Amino acid sequence: MLIPKLNINKLLDPAKVQQAIKYQNNLTVTSNNSNIIPRDDAGNIQLESNLETNPLLIIEPVATKIFLTSMLKVLDTRFQYFKFPATTRVIDAAPVNIDLTIPELEAPILDPIYARYKPSEDRRINTGDTNQDGDQRYSGILMDEVVDGLPQQNANGYFITKDIKNTGSDLRFRIKLNHTYQTDVASYGTSYFSVILNSPDRGLVREWKGPFANNSISNPTEFGSIYHDEIQDLNLDITILNEEFEIGDTLSIGAFAGQNDDSAYHFITAEQSYWTITDANKNVDDWNQEIKMIGIKKLANVNTI
Numbered sequence: 449m450l451i452p453k454l455n456i457n458k459l460l461d462p463a464k465v466q467q468a469i470k471y472q473n474n475l476t477v478t479s480n481n482s483n484i485i486p487r488d489d490a491g492n493i494q495l496e497s498n499l500e501t502n503p504l505l506i507i508e509p510v511a512t513k514i515f516l517t518s519m520l521k522v523l524d525t526r527f528q529y530f531k532f533p534a535t536t537r538v539i540d541a542a543p544v545n546i547d548l549t550i551p552e553l554e555a556p557i558l559d560p561i562y563a564r565y566k567p568s569e570d571r572r573i574n575t576g577d578t579n580q581d582g583d584q585r586y587s588g589i590l591m592d593e594v595v596d597g598l599p600q601q602n603a604n605g606y607f608i609t610k611d612i613k614n615t616g617s618d619l620r621f622r623i624k625l626n627h628t629y630q631t632d633v634a635s636y637g638t639s640y641f642s643v644i645l646n647s648p649d650r651g652l653v654r655e656w657k658g659p660f661a662n663n664s665i666s667n668p669t670e671f672g673s674i675y676h677d678e679i680q681d682l683n684l685d686i687t688i689l690n691e692e693f694e695i696g697d698t699l700s701i702g703a704f705a706g707q708n709d710d711s712a713y714h715f716i717t718a719e720q721s722y723w724t725i726t727d728a729n730k731n732v733d734d735w736n737q738e739i740k741m742i743g744i745k746k747l748a749n750v751n752t753i
Contacts, residue, residue, distance in 0.1 A: 560611040561619065561727045562736040563597035565604075567718040573627065573639055576704025586642045586654040586702030589625075589716060591723050596735065605646070605700040606725055613695045618728035623684040623701060626720030631676040631712040636664065638672040638706035639714045641682060646698045654702055660684055672706075674714070681720075687728050 486494045567590040574587045592603045601607040612619075621643070629637040642658030661672035662680040674680055693699065701723060705714040724734040731739045 558598060559727065559736060560598065560609065561615060561617060561725060563600060563606060564595040564722060564724045564735070565591045566593050566595050566722045567591055567716060568593045570715050570718050572708060573703045573705040573714040573716065575706065575708040576640070586644060586704050588644055588700045589703045591701060595722065602698050605698040608693050608695055608697040610695050613690070613693070615727070616690055618690050619688040620726045620728040621684065621686040621688060622724045622734045623682070624722055625682040626679065626717040627682065627714055628679045628717070629674045629676055629714050631707070634676055636667055636670070636673050636675055637712060637714060639674060640672045640704055642702040643686065644700045644702040646700070647694065648696045649694065657686060
């Protein structure tokens with residue numbers, strides 16, 4: 449006769465068994481002492497049919513009790529600095545001064561005198577004529593693109609504002625005009641340049657400063673001469689005294705050529721030409737940058753009469 453192995457789980461609450469099962473590790477609920485009760489390999493008690501020869505049957509009641517105290521202690525260490533429900537604690541501290549003063553950014557001081565112009569495109573030089581007094585007629589050249597400095601009121605000219613006049617400074621004009629003579633035949637042409645004054649009080653003076661011109665290398669004795677397909681650079685460095693100009697005056701560059709038709713004409717190259725106006729009292733270059741070491745610029749092959 450075989451008595452099945454006692455299933456202790458049937459004596460317990462199934463829900464509690466499921467909670468405790470992960471903490472049980474092969475618990476022994478019956479005696480393994482074969483001297484008292486012999487068992488087969490499956491753990492079943494072996495009994496003889498003859499009751500007199502049967503060994504003494506001993507049932508060992510076994511109960512298990514799982515304590516979670518140690519587990520809870522382990523979990524509790526994880527929350528020893530923070531527990532539920534969460535609470536807040538206010539710590540008194542000295543007030544922080546958040547009234548920060550941000551320094552105002554000062555606007556850069558702009559030079560009221562400095563300006564740099566250039567022509568926006570190549571342009572022919574007009575032919576000159578004479579007025580009733582026999583004076584040559586200079587026309588203003590294209591100098592309409594403001595490359596740097598303050599823009600001016602009048603295109604192609606430098607307008608004398610109150611700020612410019614009231615500085616008391618003289619003006620320094622640095623002018624480079626790259627010009628050439630195009631002709632179908634090998635011949636000489638002529639071209640001349642000036643500084644024009646247009647004043648509300650003094651009127652229009654086309655040859656206020658000048659004339660200025662180059663001489664051709666192959667014809668150095670003729671003022672203003674230029675050979676066909678020859679390229680010349682007119683470089684001028686002129687000082688205009690403060691007493692020579694008034695508020696409201698406009699200064700510009702004038703030019704006239706001896707030839708201007710489709711077979712023979714002069715023109716100024718825009719990208720190689722410029723006009724810079726700076727304060728003559730400052731040691732600056734033609735970009736209004738301070739010159740650390742004073743140098744002397746030699747103007748070659750420039751003549752005036």
